[in-house]
Amino acid sequence: MTAIVSLRGLRKSYGVGTPVETEVLHGIDIELAEGEFCALIGPSGSGKSTLLNLIGLLERPTSGDLAIAGSETAGLKEQALTVLRGRHIGFVFQFHHLLPAFTALENVMMPSIIEQGVATADAEAISRDLLLRVGLKGHEHKKANQLSGGQQQRVAIARALSRSPRLILADEPTGNLDTHTADDIFALLREFNRERGSACLIVTHDPRLAARCDRRIELVDGRVAHVSSA
Amino acid sequence: MARPKLPFEFLVALRFLREGRMQTALILLGVTGGVAVIVFLSQLISQLQATIIDRVLGSQAHVVMRPLEEANQRALNDPASIAVIEPRAQRLRSIDQWEAMVKLAEAQPRVVAVSPVVSGPAFALRGRASKSVALMGVDADRYRRIVKMDGYMTRGTFHVEGTNAIIGIELAKDLGVTVGDKVFVRAAGGRDELLQITGLFDIGNKDLNRRWVFTTMKLAQSLLDLPGGVSNIDITVTDIFDAQDVSERLQAGSGLTVDSWMTTNSQLLAALRNQTVSNNLIRSFVIVIVALGISSVLVVSVVQKQKEIGILRAMGTSSNRIMGIFLLQGGLVGFTGALAGVGLAWGLLQFFSSVYRTGDGAPLFQPQLDTGIALSAALIALVVGVLAALIPARRAAKMDPVQAIRA
Ligand SMILES: Nc1ncnc2c1ncn2[C@@H]1O[C@H](COP(=O)(O)OP(=O)(O)OP(=O)(O)O)[C@@H](O)[C@H]1O
Ligand SMILES: [Mg+2]
Numbered sequence: 001m002t003a004i005v006s007l008r009g010l011r012k013s014y015g016v017g018t019p020v021e022t023e024v025l026h027g028i029d030i031e032l033a034e035g036e037f038c039a040l041i042g043p044s045g046s047g048k049s050t051l052l053n054l055i056g057l058l059e060r061p062t063s064g065d066l067a068i069a070g071s072e073t074a075g076l077k078e079q080a081l082t083v084l085r086g087r088h089i090g091f092v093f094q095f096h097h098l099l100p101a102f103t104a105l106e107n108v109m110m111p112s113i114i115e116q117g118v119a120t121a122d123a124e125a126i127s128r129d130l131l132l133r134v135g136l137k138g139h140e141h142k143k144a145n146q147l148s149g150g151q152q153q154r155v156a157i158a159r160a161l162s163r164s165p166r167l168i169l170a171d172e173p174t175g176n177l178d179t180h181t182a183d184d185i186f187a188l189l190r191e192f193n194r195e196r197g198s199a200c201l202i203v204t205h206d207p208r209l210a211a212r213c214d215r216r217i218e219l220v221d222g223r224v225a226h227v228s229s230a
Numbered sequence: 231m232a233r234p235k236l237p238f239e240f241l242v243a244l245r246f247l248r249e250g251r252m253q254t255a256l257i258l259l260g261v262t263g264g265v266a267v268i269v270f271l272s273q274l275i276s277q278l279q280a281t282i283i284d285r286v287l288g289s290q291a292h293v294v295m296r297p298l299e300e301a302n303q304r305a306l307n308d309p310a311s312i313a314v315i316e317p318r319a320q321r322l323r324s325i326d327q328w329e330a331m332v333k334l335a336e337a338q339p340r341v342v343a344v345s346p347v348v349s350g351p352a353f354a355l356r357g358r359a360s361k362s363v364a365l366m367g368v369d370a371d372r373y374r375r376i377v378k379m380d381g382y383m384t385r386g387t388f389h390v391e392g393t394n395a396i397i398g399i400e401l402a403k404d405l406g407v408t409v410g411d412k413v414f415v416r417a418a419g420g421r422d423e424l425l426q427i428t429g430l431f432d433i434g435n436k437d438l439n440r441r442w443v444f445t446t447m448k449l450a451q452s453l454l455d456l457p458g459g460v461s462n463i464d465i466t467v468t469d470i471f472d473a474q475d476v477s478e479r480l481q482a483g484s485g486l487t488v489d490s491w492m493t494t495n496s497q498l499l500a501a502l503r504n505q506t507v508s509n510n511l512i513r514s515f516v517i518v519i520v521a522l523g524i525s526s527v528l529v530v531s532v533v534q535k536q537k538e539i540g541i542l543r544a545m546g547t548s549s550n551r552i553m554g555i556f557l558l559q560g561g562l563v564g565f566t567g568a569l570a571g572v573g574l575a576w577g578l579l580q581f582f583s584s585v586y587r588t589g590d591g592a593p594l595f596q597p598q599l600d601t602g603i604a605l606s607a608a609l610i611a612l613v614v615g616v617l618a619a620l621i622p623a624r625r626a627a628k629m630d631p632v633q634a635i636r637a
Contacts, residue, residue: 049636058544058632079548086546093635097541101245106234111545113241119233159545 002070004088004167004199005032005055010064012050024050025222027064034166035197037190039210042219048203049171051219055201056169057085069166086115090160090198092189094172098144098152098159104131105140108158115163123162130158134188150181157185161192168193170202174209182206239551242542243558250531254563257527261567261611262574264520268513269575269599269607274582275509276603277595279502283470286495289433291345291376291464292473295331295480296487297323322350324459331463331484338483340468340476343375346460348450354397354443355414356405363401364441365417367450376464379431379444385409386429390446395425398439399432415443417453425449517610520567521618524560528622532556532629539626540634549627556623557616564615568608575599 012025024047032038040048053059054066057073066073069088073081090111091097098107105127106113112123131140134154136147144152153173160168170189174182186202186209193200202213210216211230218226234241247254325331328346335344348367353360370389374380379388384399386409395413402408409427416422425445433439451457467476473490481488492499532539539552576599583597 053632053635056544058635079550082543082546082548085544091544097537097544097635099245099538099541101249101538109233110542113234113238114542114546114551118235118237119241121233124233 002034003031003067004034004036004069005030005201006065006067007031007055008065010051010054010066011062012047012054012059013062016062023062023222025054025061028222028224030217030224032167032199032201034199035193036199037193037214038199038201039213039216040201040203040219041205041207041210041216042225046219047222048219052169052171052201052203055167056089056091057081086111087163088166090163090165090168092153092156092160092168092170092173094175098155100143100145103141103143104136104147104151104155107144107155108162111159111163127158127162130161131155134158150177150185153177153181153185154188157188157192161196161198164196165198168198168200170200172203172205174204174206182209186212239554239558243555243562246531246535246538246555247559247562250534253527253531257524257563258567258570260523261520261563261615262570264516265568265571265607265611266574266578267516268610269572269603270578271509271512272603272607273575273579273600274595275505276600279505281595282498282502285434286498287470287491289377289435289438290491290494292467292470293465293477293480293488293490295325295335295463295465295484296461296489297325298485298487322454322456322461324456324461325463325486328460328463331486334484335463335465335480338476338480340472341465342468343372343466345369345372345376345464346447347373347462347464348447348454348456348459349461350417350450350454350456352415352417352443352453354401354405355416356407356411359405361401361404361440363397363415363443365415365450365453366442366444367447367454368444369447370444373444373464376466377433379433382431382433384430384432388429388431388444390428390444392446393423393425393449394428394445396429396431396444397427398442399430400436400439401441401443402427402430404440415453417455419455421453421455423449423453517614520611521614524563524615524618525621528556528560528619529625531559532622532626535626536629536634538634539629540631543629543631544635552629553623553627556626557619560615560617560619560623561612562615564611564613564618565608567615568611571611572599572604572608575604 007028007030010025010028011023013021013023015021028051040051042048054061057068068084071084073084099110102110108127108130109119109123113119116123128140131137134157136151136154139147139151144155147155173189174185177185189200189202192198204210213230215227215229217224236244332344332346335341345368350365352363352365354363368390374388386396388396390396405413407413407427409430411427413425413427414422415425451459467473474492477488477490542552579597579599583593583595586594588594
């Protein structure tokens with residue numbers, strides 16, 4: 001099976017060249033297979049979000065190798081990273097992070113608008129369908145901030161899926177939702193993962209949800225402490 | 231609501247502007263006011279200047295050739311007073327070989343019309359009234375291209391022959407005469423003639439309406455004792471601001487005294503120039519203030535939109551496109567403000583032109599907007615908007631997406 005994400009000896013330091021330089025990740029080796037549904041767990045401050053941002057190409061590692069969908073990223077320019085990110089990766093953040101000036105439908109279409117330059121009819125059809133799938137039919141034209149927290153997270157999931165990325169990175173997607181809503185959101189991610197084969201890497205503090213993943217990677221103090229398969 | 235039609239950068243720029251309602255309204259107000267001030271002032275000043283120049287040149291030749299002034303240099307051997315030049319007592323003289331001089335003038339580039347004039351002082355007498363006048367012997371066909379007399383005629387046409395004369399309305403009033411009446415004219419040398427009035431003019435200048443008496447060249451020559459001669463040659467040029475140039479070249483070519491309206495009205499020109507300088511100063515200040523306004527509002531907006539910028543980056547937007555979004559906001563604000571500003575300036579012109587009128591009730595200036603002024607103001611506002619957005623846009627592009635997402 002090919003790897004969608006492959007990390008070898010990945011290190012990340014903050015404040016490089018200053019007296020407060022601190023290494024947050026001390027050499028991480030992880031492979032994530034295509035279509036894998038994987039939880040990233042660990043105590044607060046262990047480096048989960050940092051790792052996710054590195055994999056999402058939002059930050060650059062201090063050293064080590066990182067390949068996404070077979071492309072080594074070390075030598076790439078910002079522009080190339082942007083393209084790679086746009087093509088292969090969908091994000092779901094803890095605090096929904098929708099664009100408040102846009103409607104639910106427009107938020108879902110946004111990745112496609114960014115790639116194509118304009119909103120195409122195809123993108124609209126796909127986005128409407130996704131909103132239907134996440135149970136938001138009739139809410140298409142509401143502004144993002146007119147939706148409840150759970151609804152916003154559903155929009156965020158639809159948006160992450162809108163260009164059928166091969167990898168979805170979710171940083172505590174259910175973090176500030178009640179248990180019932182959290183289960184729904186998690187079930188949605190699982191459903192899309194099975195249906196479309198998008199690999200998912202989900203940061204969560206919820207052991208119940210982690211237990212329902214194919215694999216659990218536990219970070220402690222910037223190191224992989226434990227890996228367990230279902 | 232259909233899916234958005236605009237290209238990505240436009241779509242986001244417009245939404246960001248719409249979202250920051252109050253800020254956008256304020257910044258638009260600033261640009262609108264600034265553009266309106268610039269357009270209104272420029273329009274007003276250029277029109278007033280045009281009107282002033284028009285008035286001055288309405289009764290004056292652009293360039294006048296005269297005989298070389300005879301001057302006595304007093305105490306020639308005293309180097310300290312060499313600059314003291316004293317003209318001799320006035321005596322009418324003709325331009326030597328004036329026909330050749332007319333040809334010379336006509337051959338000059340940028341010369342539109344040339345008219346020889348026989349002019350000199352005289353008295354107009356009727357009953358017990360005696361008025362000092364300036365006799366103007368002209369060829370009407372030539373002279374109407376120097377001073378547009380046809381437009382000034384209130385009675386009769388601008389046409390002289392035999393012993394006919396055309397006089398101004400003020401002189402007619404002073405003497406109590408009108409078209410069809412006769413006036414006795416006596417020149418300084420004592421020669422006289424009874425003239426028949428065939429036309430009246432109103433040149434818009436009381437002094438000239440009181441002084442000018444048009445006759446044929448021949449009649450003026452005989453009255454002023456200037457047989458076959460002319461006292462000056464009047465010239466019209468294509469562009470009024472070419473007058474000085476043309477006059478200097480004619481002076482060099484003819485050896486005569488040649489003056490342009492620009493030297494005879496040098497104080498007026500200096501005043502107009504000062505006005506233009508202060509107008510430019512005001513404009514520059516307004517542009518700088520508007521630019522600072524746009525810039526500071528956008529800087530604030532970049533900070534406020536930090537999260538959105540991070541989201542857009544995470545979804546595959548390059549930093550260059552983020553920069554484009556903010557440049558576009560500057561341009562949109564500049565352009566929209568310019569349109570509104572031109573509209574406001576138009577309104578101001580309508581209002582003030584109906585309020586401010588000259589003594590005789592005519593509007594002091596025309597309410598029309600010059601398209602050149604309006605277009606250049608709009609263009610400047612657009613460019614200033616984009617330039618003012620440069621610093622905020624670069625800040626937005628440099629913003630760390632992770633910073634925004636972690637918050
Ligand atoms: N920009 C930064 N500069 C300096 N240190 C940072 C920066 N970002 C993160 N850190 C540090 O890196 C460490 C890991 O942070 P990270 O956010 O990855 O933890 P986490 O596992 O996601 O924690 P949580 O579960 O609370 O979200 C923390 O000690 C944090 O203080
Ligand atoms: Mg975290």
